[in-house]
Amino acid sequence: MAKKILLNNIEVPGLANFEVYRQLGGYSAVEKALKSLSPDEVTEEVKKSGLRGRGGAGFPTGMKWGFIDKKSGNPRYFVCNFDESEPGTFKDRHIGQLNPHQLIEGMILGSYALGARKSYIYIRGELFYVLSIIEKAIDEAYRNGLLGENILGSGYSLDLYCHPGGGAYICGEETALLESLEGKRGNPRIKPPFPAVVGLYGCPTVVNNVETIAALPWILNNGGAAYSAIGVENSKGTKLISACGHINKPGVYEIELGLPVEEFIFSDEYCGGIRNGNKLKAVVAGGSSVPILTASLILKTAKGEPRLMSYESLADGGFETGTMLGSGGFIVMDDTTCMVKNLLTFARFYHHESCGQCSPCREGTGWMEKILTRIENGNGTMKDIDLLVDIAKHIEGNTICPLGDAAAWPVASAIRHFREEFEEHVKLQRCPLSR
Amino acid sequence: MSLIKVTIDNIEVDVEPGTTILNAARQIGGSVVPPAMCYYSKLEGSGGYCRTCL
CATH class of the missing domain: 1.20.1440.230 (NADH-ubiquinone oxidoreductase 51kDa subunit, iron-sulphur binding domain)
Known part of the structure; x- marks a missing residue:
């Protein structure tokens, strides 16, 4: 069995309730960080873990946090990008719906590391039913002293808000998301300046994906080194893959980065092969935006090496014969597809x-x-x-x-x-x- | 203030610091000037959005 970090307890009934999550060791990372670590030590731990942004671009999270402008004296903001609208991607919804406290715990850790006093979860408008689950979880966290003034007696205060968008795909782009959060039309901004310097309300801001943030509690509990021990090359840790299309077992799977693509598609632990015994025709490996690949190119690179589920291996061959890991929306098509x-x-x-x-x-x-x-x-x-x-x-x-x-x-x-x-x-x- | 030398399509022109490439091209004039829809000289902060000049 592959190591589970994000979906470890996902099948526990009532996981969305505070008591159940707490009993399973939830919020221990917040306790540890707020009582024994300084914000810079938290950032250092994330840098060490080699965690990369899970929204699609794969930018190193620790480095992104390092860019935030701490000298300006302006308030800093931490924003969660829950505007998951890429066709074929439904992994963030899985976390938000079943394990909202993991996301909130990650939000507290990230906000603490960046020194943010106000943080936002920007959720896609269509996911209204998830919004109510997260709102309820935020209320529970407030009641139990994990949000609000003086969290766990540490002197650190944080307010967390959940903001629904109008359902526009473009608002998943981070600067468009910030525009939308400010109440304007979701038009992307010209960069530079980057959000780390001029972001939400003109203040330094970091925007991270749900899955990235949900991995933070585990990293703080077990250390960055333990996280970077999983995976291959510069692809560390685990990744959620939302598999869909013509496969026997569609769904959200957590894989260790570096798993062979062939095993992912055909093993019974994951997709379970192509439906009706049909032939594999094409695969879109990371949400609709990434280049589509033929069956032979997705299983083996142009050099003849087996292709792995990792940032490097999928990108092997550039855009001629390669693709990207992207957001993890894995769309499989059989030979009946036009x-x-x-x-x-x-x-x-x-x-x-x-x-x-x-x-x-x-x-x-x-x-x-x-x-x-x-x-x-x-x-x-x-x-x-x-x-x-x-x-x-x-x-x-x-x-x-x-x-x-x-x-x-x-x-x-x-x-x-x-x-x-x-x-x-x-x-x-x-x-x-x-x- | 010292002027900056800019070369567009092998034509040299001296411009003030802070001039956009579009305005430098317009100083030269003729076929060097790219099309632009979103820039209006009297409107501060305009330009750079329509990408027709690229």
Whole structure:
């Protein structure tokens, strides 16, 4: 059995209640940190653990905390990014719904390390039922002296708020999230200045993903060195993977980074193989934004080494033959899937969710949706395929936030790996897989 | 204040410190000037958002 850090007690009934969580050793990390460690020692421990941001970018968490401007004298804020809206990703919801106190404990630890007196959980609007669970958990923590004035007699005070968003995908981008939290339209800001210097209300801010924050209690309890002992290369610790698509056992799984992809898809402990004994066709390894890979490329790298579930191994081969770990939304497709239709679904999503600030993304996502609809419906030409590649090239890297890249990468990679299928659509003037 | 030398498309121009690349290109004029939709010289803080100049 693989080591469990985030989902260790997840099957205990009533885990969302304070008493149950406390009995299982919950909030011991807060006790330890507030009584015996200084904020800098907490940061040091996180740096040592090698924990990387679990929201998708994989930026080292300790380093991000180190950038926060402590000299300005302005109040500092710690914000949790719970705006999980990436298609195929549903891991944060799993934590928030079943184990909200783990998230709150992590919030207290992070806020203490950064010296924040007010912290926010920005939750996606659609997850309203999770919001009520977290609100209840926050109330319980206040009643038991773990939030509010003078936590556990340590002299440290913290107020924690849960703020629901309106359900926009773009608000998962950290500067758009801060804009939205301030009450404005969720338009990403031009960086620099980075949020660590000018963030929420113009004050130094750190934004972290739910899963990152939920890993903090374990790191403080067991030490950063114990966490960095798990995993391979620069991919330390465990990661939640939300597996979905044409597999026998969809769901949220916790894996040690470095698990072979083949084992993850076919072993009974995890996905349990492809449904109905079908053949594996393609995998999107980290949420809809990352490049799609063919069956042979996801199981083995271009060099012929077995591919592992880690930041480095999945990125092996760059964008030509590699992909990214991303947010951990693992979408598996069998040979009944039409790649054009799949891509059209993604393109429609990005067109809908583009905030409209940057012209390349606003216009480009719309064109991509239009052209893909044309090809899927049998009205496409060979020129359209090259036009799609051209549009993707012009979006990538020319936008303020990564949504433009996220919209361009799936298109570029799908055409790179499945070009014959696009050409077949054009030649037959219909979708070859539809009846 | 000393002027800064900027070279765009092999054309040299002296600009004041703090000038944006767009304004430097506009000083040269002609085909060097990129398209821009979101910049309005009288509006402070404008520019940089529409990305048509990239």
